[in-house]
Every structure is written in structure tokens, then in C-alpha cells.
Amino acid sequence: MKIGNQKKNIIYTIVAFLFMLSVGCDQAILNEDPLLELDFDADTVLPGSVNILRAIVSDPDTDRVEVSWTATSGNLNRKTGLEVKWTAPDVYTDVFITCTATDENKGETTVEKIVYVRNIKPLIKSFSASESIVLIGNSVLLTCSAKDEEQSELTYNFFSQNGKGEFIEEDGLQNTKTWYAPEDQDEAGTYQLIVRVTDSEGESDMDTLSLLVYSDYSSIWVVDSEKRSLQKFGKNGDKILTAEQQLLKPVSITNNTDEFYGCWVADYEAQNIYQISAKGKTLSTIEGIGRIIDIEVHRESNKMVCLNVDSNHVSIVNTFNNQIVATVSGFTEPKSLTINQINGDVWVCEPNYNKVIKFNINNPPDSIVSGDRCEIITHNLNSPIEVKIGYKTPTTIYIVDKNDHEIERIDFNTGNRMTSVTGFFLPRRIDVSSQQTIWVIDHNGLYYFHEDNPENIQPSFTIAPTEFFDPHVIEIDDDGNVWIGDNGSKKLIRINPVGQEINISGFQFIADLIVNK
Numbered sequence: 107m108k109i110g111n112q113k114k115n116i117i118y119t120i121v122a123f124l125f126m127l128s129v130g131c132d133q134a135i136l137n138e139d140p141l142l143e144l145d146f147d148a149d150t151v152l153p154g155s156v157n158i159l160r161a162i163v164s165d166p167d168t169d170r171v172e173v174s175w176t177a178t179s180g181n182l183n184r185k186t187g188l189e190v191k192w193t194a195p196d197v198y199t200d201v202f203i204t205c206t207a208t209d210e211n212k213g214e215t216t217v218e219k220i221v222y223v224r225n226i227k228p229l230i231k232s233f234s235a236s237e238s239i240v241l242i243g244n245s246v247l248l249t250c251s252a253k254d255e256e257q258s259e260l261t262y263n264f265f266s267q268n269g270k271g272e273f274i275e276e277d278g279l280q281n282t283k284t285w286y287a288p289e290d291q292d293e294a295g296t297y298q299l300i301v302r303v304t305d306s307e308g309e310s311d312m313d314t315l316s317l318l319v320y321s322d323y324s325s326i327w328v329v330d331s332e333k334r335s336l337q338k339f340g341k342n343g344d345k346i347l348t349a350e351q352q353l354l355k356p357v358s359i360t361n362n363t364d365e366f367y368g369c370w371v372a373d374y375e376a377q378n379i380y381q382i383s384a385k386g387k388t389l390s391t392i393e394g395i396g397r398i399i400d401i402e403v404h405r406e407s408n409k410m411v412c413l414n415v416d417s418n419h420v421s422i423v424n425t426f427n428n429q430i431v432a433t434v435s436g437f438t439e440p441k442s443l444t445i446n447q448i449n450g451d452v453w454v455c456e457p458n459y460n461k462v463i464k465f466n467i468n469n470p471p472d473s474i475v476s477g478d479r480c481e482i483i484t485h486n487l488n489s490p491i492e493v494k495i496g497y498k499t500p501t502t503i504y505i506v507d508k509n510d511h512e513i514e515r516i517d518f519n520t521g522n523r524m525t526s527v528t529g530f531f532l533p534r535r536i537d538v539s540s541q542q543t544i545w546v547i548d549h550n551g552l553y554y555f556h557e558d559n560p561e562n563i564q565p566s567f568t569i570a571p572t573e574f575f576d577p578h579v580i581e582i583d584d585d586g587n588v589w590i591g592d593n594g595s596k597k598l599i600r601i602n603p604v605g606q607e608i609n610i611s612g613f614q615f616i617a618d619l620i621v622n623k
Contacts (some may be wrong), residue, residue, distance in 0.1 A: 138166040139213040142173075144205050150222045152255060153196045160189045161205050169209035178202045179223075194223045227309035228254040233301050235285075239318045239346060243289040246317065250281045250301045258306040267298035267314075291321035294340060318344050322367035322384055324583045325622045328591070328598055329356045329371060332614030336371050336382065341583065343600060343608035349386040359618045360402045360410065362425070367622045370410065370425075372398040379412065381425070392428045395421060402445045404467050411452055411467065413443050420454060422470060434465065436473035444493045448500065448518075453493040455505075460487045462505060486514065486523070496538040497623060498584075502557055504544065506533045513546065515560070527560045539582045541603075547577045552590065570605040581619040591616030 145160035161173045174186050179201045183191040192203065201223060206216045229252060236247040248264055264273055264283040270293060272286045285299060297317045304310040324341035336349040336356055354375035361369045367384040379392040379401065400413040403425060412421040418440060422432040443454045450467040465471055465480035474480045489509040495518070496502070502524065505514040511531060515524035532549035539545070542557040545566075552566035552574055566572065575594020582588050586603040593615050600608040 137169070137209070137211040137213050139215045140165040140169070140171045140207040140209050142205065142207040142215040142217050144203075144217045144219055146203075146219065148221065150224050150226050151194050152226060153194055153198065153223050155194050157192050157194065158189060159192050159203065159205070161207065163188065163207050165209050165213075167209070167211070167213075169211055169213070171207050171209045174206050174208070176204045194221075197223070198225075199223050225305070225307040225309055226255040228252050228260055228303045228305045228311050230301065230303055230311045230313045233313040233315055235299070235315060235317055237317075239320060240287050242287055242291055242294055242319055242321045245284050245286045248283050248285055248299060248301065248315075250303060250313070252281070252303040252311065254305050256305065256307075261304045263302045263304070265300055265302075267300060271297065271319075287317075287319040291323050294319050294321040295342060296344070318346070320344060320346050322622050324585065324587070325367065326581065326583075326589055326598075327359055327361070327369045327371075327382075327620045327622075328613070328616060329359050329618040330613050330615060331355050331357055331374075331617040336369075336386075338386065339598070339610065341585075341587065343598075343610050345610075347386040349382050349388075351380050351382060351388045353380075357617045358398065358400045359620045361620050361622060362403045362405055362408065369620055370401060370403065372401045372412070374399065379410075379423075381428075390428055392423060395423075395430075399441075400443050402443060404445050404450055405447055407450065407467060409467055411443055411445060413440050413454065415440070420452070420470075422467060432470045434470050434472065434474060436475040437463070442492050444495060446495050446500075446503075447497060448495075453495075453503075455490045455492060457489040457491045457508065460484060460489060462487065462490050462493060486510075486526075490514070492535055494536045494538055496540070496542070498540050499542075500538070501542065504536055504538065506536050506546075508532055508534070513544070525560065527555060527563065529563050535578070535580050537580045537582045537588075539586045539588075540584055541586055543586065545580055545582065545588055547580055547590070552577055552580075566601065569603070570601045570607050572599055572601065572607055572609075574599075578616060579619050581621045583621045584623055589619055589621065591619055 141164045143162040145162055163171050165171050173188055175182055175190050177192055179195045179199055181193045201221045204218045208214045232251045234249050240246050262281050263277045270288050274284050297319055298314050300314050302310050302312045320340040326339050328337045334353045338346040340346055353373050356371050357374045358372040359369050368382050370379055370381050372379050374397050377396055381389040383389050396414040396416045398412045399415050403410045408425045410423040410425050418437040420434040421430050424431050439456055439458045440454050441457050445452055451464055452467050454463045462483045463474050471479040487507055490505050491508050492506040494504045500518050502518055503516040507514050513527040517524055530548045533546050535547040537545050543554055545554045553563050555563045574592050577590050578593045579591040588601045590599045592599055596613045598610040
């Protein structure tokens with residue numbers, strides 16, 4: 107019996123031992139390592155600097171956790187704890203900082219970080235220009251704000267990426283510098299200006315900003331009647347400005363001389379005409395002139411011709427004092443006008459009555475009814491909607507005759523009719539380049555021909571593949587760039603003589619365009 111009891115006791119002891127061993131193994135297997143993060147982001151610190159190192163610790167098993175620290179160089183104020191102070195060495199070196207979290211069940215997690223003990227390079231906080239858009243030949247003030255951890259003396263060096271433009275002040279300790287944009291209009295475009303800030307140890311930081319340098323020459327004003335805006339763009343399609351004047355329904359625009367790169371805009375709803383400066387400021391207002399649908403300025407006399415649809419008359423305004431100097435009445439349903447800049451003849455179209463009326467701006471009639479001091483052209487016209495005359499060296503006067511599907515041609519010097527240009531569907535608008543290329547907006551697209559070969563009409567896609575959906579207005583600059591307001595695609599589109607395109611989106615209804623020539 108004693109032997110049997112001894113065997114039982116041995117068995118019980120073995121079972122208990124195995125159970126305890128099993129429980130211990132399970133605990134070891136189930137224990138999870140603590141979670142550890144080092145709360146110290148700096149990669150570079152100054153020699154001799156005192157830095158706070160923090161550990162962020164948690165344990166999935168809620169075990170007690172101890173944190174220990176080591177550093178290959180410098181001094182720790184203590185080796186354990188969630189937060190310690192580490193004093194960096196006085197020399198440039200690389201230091202490995204190790205943080206270890208150990209729980210009560212021997213679970214362990216280690217995080218190591220390399221810290222560079224160095225001079226810290228200066229930091230540019232901001233780099234700005236007094237203006238983001240600058241006219242050719244004008245200046246902007248550049249300002250850089252920078253800081254240096256060692257409080258050492260900083261040197262500022264400014265330059266342009268392509269080396270163009272001119273800096274007046276010398277590089278040095280001043281954090282500002284004046285940059286003068288190039289004066290050549292062909293150098294208009296976007297410029298990258300750069301600043302480099304250097305400390306006494308030779309460490310540096312750099313920053314870059316972009317400036318638009320524009321030329322008023324060949325810039326273009328765009329009237330959007332639906333967005334009630336007047337905007338100005340550079341010859342390369344860069345947005346220059348939006349005029350400040352609040353508009354109700356701008357419909358027509360004109361400009362004047364080579365010296366004035368502003369414009370006049372007719373506001374149909376406000377019944378005013380506003381003179382806008384090259385910088386988009388309102389210079390003057392012609393008030394209460396009625397609902398004007400078309401305006402144009404005679405450059406030599408500085409008189410503006412205004413087509414009033416309320417009372418079917420033409421007003422002539424002196425742009426120096428904004429006073430009406432003449433009124434021509436007797437029209438029935440005038441739709442458009444143009445001025446021959448060479449001799450001052452005014453051409454007014456009445457498409458519903460198949461006639462064009464011509465008179466001189468310097469000796470206008472009181473009324474066209476009597477036929478005195480005016481000429482009424484009706485022969486061979488069927489809904490004439492626009493007259494166009496070349497700007498600099500005109501040889502021909504063109505009349506867009508919509509319902510005859512052709513462009514009538516009149517010899518500029520003799521006034522005699524020439525052969526018509528046929529083959530259109532419903533021609534709408536026309537413009538003439540200084541190279542005597544004539545561009546025509548037709549119902550189903552854009553076409554061009556040359557004055558020396560008017561029978562050879564070509565579609566615009568022979569130059570550029572742009573597809574037009576509702577081209578409404580057209581303007582050509584002195585370089586032969588063709589600007590089209592396409593209201594189907596709601597874009598302003600430029601085609602240059604070798605076919606390069608620019609597309610500007612964001613319009614609602616482009617009512618009119620004018621190029622600064």
C-alpha cells in the first residue's frame with residue numbers, strides 16, 4: 107500500500123510540474139512585445155546642444171515596461187526613463203541613439219536613430235516679390251526672410267535662372283534686392299528668380315519664385331459678356347489682369363494708339379462706355395450714352411464712333427473730354443461699324459436692308475436720309491454684316507456678305523468693285539493681317555486666303571488642327587497671330603503663322619476682342 111501511494115504521489119508531482127510548465131510556456135508564447143516610438147524628429151543638431159529625448163511606450167498586455175537609453179557619443183543625464191536629456195558632443199560626428207523598452211515578461215522592442223552633429227544650414231521662411239506680374243523694363247522688389255539656428259551672419263545671393271534681367275544692388279547682407287525685367291518685348295514670358303542664403307560655415311538654402319514678364323505690345327483684351335468681365339492676356343496667352351470696373355453687360359471694345367495700351371469698353375446694360383488703363387484701372391466714363399453695340403476709335407483724330415441701337419443713330423465722341431461732338435441719325439437697323447484709319451471713313455452695315463453706309467468722321471452728316479455727305483451702297487449686297495479694312499498697308503476693303511455666301515472686295519484707292527471671294531456657307535466675321543492674309547469665320551469653320559490669290563480658300567486646319575464649334579470674333583496682331591473667341595468650346599484660341607496653338611479656357615461668351623498694336 108505504501109508503494110502504491112508513493113507511485114501516486116510521483117504521478118501527481120509530474121502532472122503538476124507539466125501543468126506549471128505548460129502554463130509558463132503559454133505565458134511566454136502569448137506575451138507581446140511593447141510598442142515603442144522615439145519622440146525626437148531632428149536629424150541634425152548643433153554641437154554642444156542639449157536635447158530632450160522622449161519615448162512613447164505602450165504594452166498590449168498592460169505589462170510593466172522599463173525604458174533604457176544609450177548614445178554612442180555625447181552625454182545622457184540618465185540611462186533610464188521615458189524622458190532623458192542628451193547633450194551633443196562638441197565636435198562634428200554621427201551619433202547613434204538607442205532606446206529599448208522591456209516588459210516584465212522579457213518582451214523587448216528597440217528603436218535606433220542616427221543624429222548628425224553639425225552646423226545646421228539656414229532656413230528660408232519666405233521668398234516673395236512686390237508684384238507677380240511685371241511689364242517689360244519695369245522692376246520688382248524681391249524679399250527673402252531666413253533664419254539661422256546659430257545666429258550666424260547670413261549672405262543673400264539673388265539671380266535669375268536664365269541670367270536675363272538686371273539686378274542693381276550688390277549681393278551681401280541685405281535680404282532685399284531689385285530686379286529689372288528685360289526691356290525687349292520678345293523676351294516677355296515667365297522667369298524663375300532664385301535666392302541662395304548662406305551662413306558663415308558655408309551651409310546654404312535656396313528658394314525659387316516665378317514672375318510673369320509681359321509686353322503691352324500684342325497683348326489682347328477680351329470681353330466676356332456672360333461673366334461680365336474684361337480681361338487682358340499677353341501675346342503668349344498668359345493672364346495679365348482683370349479690369350477693376352464692375353460691368354453689367356460688356357459687348358464691344360476698342361483701343362487707340364501705340365502709346366495707349368488701355369481700351370474703351372461699351373457696357374450695353376449700364377449704357378456707359380468706360381476708358382480702361384493698361385493696368386486695368388478705370389480712367390473715365392462716358393455716361394448715359396444709350397445701349398451701344400459697337401464702338402471704334404479713329405486714331406488720328408481721337409474720336410470714337412458709337413453705334414446706338416436704341417435710337418438707330420451713330421454718336422461721335424471726343425475722347426479727350428468725353429463729349430459728343432456729332433450725331434448721325436437716319437439709320438434703320440445698324441448692326442456693325444468700322445473706321446478706315448487712313449482717311450477717317452466710317453462704314454456702317456445694315457444687313458436687314460442690304461446696304462452699307464459710308465461717311466467721313468471729320469465731316470459727318472446730320473442724317474443719312476438726304477444722302478448729303480454720305481454714300482449708301484446697295485448694289486450686289488445681300489445681308490452685309492461687317493466691313494474690314496487692313497490696319498497698316500491696306501489695298502482692299504472687304505465686306506462680309508452673309509446671304510450671298512461671299513466676301514465683296516473694293517479697291518482701296520479707286521473705290522471700284524473687284525471680284526468677290528466665293529465658296530463660303532454663311533460668313534460671319536473677318537480680319538486682315540499686315541501680311542495681307544484674310545481670315546474668315548464661317549458658319550462651319552475658319553478659313554483664310556491671300557489677297558494676291560483670293561480664289562485659293564484654305565481651311566484653318568491646314569495650318570493648325572484646332573476644331574472650332576462656334577467661332578464668334580477674330581483679331582490678328584502685327585506678327586500674324588490669329589486670335590479667335592470660340593463660344594462653342596468657351597475658349598480663346600490663338601493660331602500663329604506656323605501653326606502653334608494656344609488654348610485658354612474659362613470663358614462663358616466672348617463678345618469681342620482687341621489686340622494692342
